Amino acid sequence: MATPLAKARGLGAAHRGTETFWRQRMTAVANIPLVIFLILSIVTHIGADYGTVRAYLARPFVALAMLALVISASIHMRIGLKEVIEDWVHGKGAKVVALLLATFFAIGVGLACVFALVKISLGS
Amino acid sequence: MGDSTPEARRPLSPHLQIYQPMLTMMMSIAHRISGVSLAIGFVLLAWWLIAVSSGPEVFATVNSFFASVIGRFALLMFTWALIHHMLGGIRHLIWDTGRGLDKTSIEIFAWGTIIGSTALTLLVWIIGYWLRSAA
Numbered sequence: 001m002a003t004p005l006a007k008a009r010g011l012g013a014a015h016r017g018t019e020t021f022w023r024q025r026m027t028a029v030a031n032i033p034l035v036i037f038l039i040l041s042i043v044t045h046i047g048a049d050y051g052t053v054r055a056y057l058a059r060p061f062v063a064l065a066m067l068a069l070v071i072s073a074s075i076h077m078r079i080g081l082k083e084v085i086e087d088w089v090h091g092k093g094a095k096v097v098a099l100l101l102a103t104f105f106a107i108g109v110g111l112a113c114v115f116a117l118v119k120i121s122l123g124s
Numbered sequence: 125m126g127d128s129t130p131e132a133r134r135p136l137s138p139h140l141q142i143y144q145p146m147l148t149m150m151m152s153i154a155h156r157i158s159g160v161s162l163a164i165g166f167v168l169l170a171w172w173l174i175a176v177s178s179g180p181e182v183f184a185t186v187n188s189f190f191a192s193v194i195g196r197f198a199l200l201m202f203t204w205a206l207i208h209h210m211l212g213g214i215r216h217l218i219w220d221t222g223r224g225l226d227k228t229s230i231e232i233f234a235w236g237t238i239i240g241s242t243a244l245t246l247l248v249w250i251i252g253y254w255l256r257s258a259a
Contacts (some may be wrong), residue, residue, distance in 0.1 A: 003217075011139070023193075024152055025217065026219060028213050028216075030215070031210070031213075031215070032210060035206050035210055038169075039203050039206060039207070039248055040248070042202075042203065043203070043248055043249055043251070043252025043253075043255075044191070044252055044255050044256070045189075046199070046252065046253075046256065047191055048140075048258065049188075050176075050180045050183045050184070050187075053157060053176055053183070055175055057173070057176055059251070066173075069168070069249075073166065074166070077162065077163055077166060080159045080160075081160070081163065084156055084159070084160060098176065105163070107177075109163075109166050109167060109170050110258075112168060112170040112173070112174060113166075113170045113173050115174075116170070116173035116174045116176065116177040117173060117177075118174070119175045119177040123207075
């Protein structure tokens with residue numbers, strides 16, 4: 001039978017204290033191969049013409065890796081920006097506004113990339 | 125906000141300006157700066173992907189930016205920030221396991237991140253240009 005302390009230990013008031021920490025590590029690990037892939041994609045396509053770039057991004061493996069990257073990276077970026085804001089923005093109102101903007105920014109940029117990638121893959 | 129309350133005058137823990145700059149501390153800040161800079165890089169990536177999805181005309185405009193000196197410099201800094209943040213992140217993942225937290229290791233990790241990120245960025249660009257010219 002668990003004592004009240006054993007039940008409460010590690011949970012904290014919100015009952016999920018390490019969720020953000022863990023999510024940041026999960027996305028960090030996922031980002032390692034995906035970012036290497038992105039860097040190689042960038043440097044091998046500098047100055048390439050439209051047809052080449054579009055055909056490259058429309059390849060299923062490339063599109064999937066890019067989609068995985070922008071989703072993982074936007075989650076990682078949102079947590080990172082949140083941590084920086086929580087440490088450095090001190091005004092109560094300014095902090096809330098900054099946190100909102102960081103979240104909207106991460107979702108907005110992530111969605112823009114996802115939309116573009118889907119459009120490239122499905123044509124038109 | 126709340127400057128008149130006694131809580132506002134409680135002593136604060138020492139902040140950055142109290143300490144003499146040290147390499148490991150600068151690397152901690154560099155990890156944050158590279159991370160926040162990558163937000164700008166993410167916008168560039170979104171801009172580029174949208175341009176590709178929009179058609180040849182829009183792509184030509186965006187591509188001429190990335191082909192310019194400023195555009196190439198932005199891409200160079202973007203790749204450097206990516207690699208720097210990645211190596212700094214791997215260092216953090218090692219620390220998460222409880223390893224490498226002694227004074228010697230943190231110095232090695234700090235120099236490894238600086239030298240490694242610069243060397244890998246240059247290497248990647250040299251290989252990239254070499255592949256482009258070979259194609």
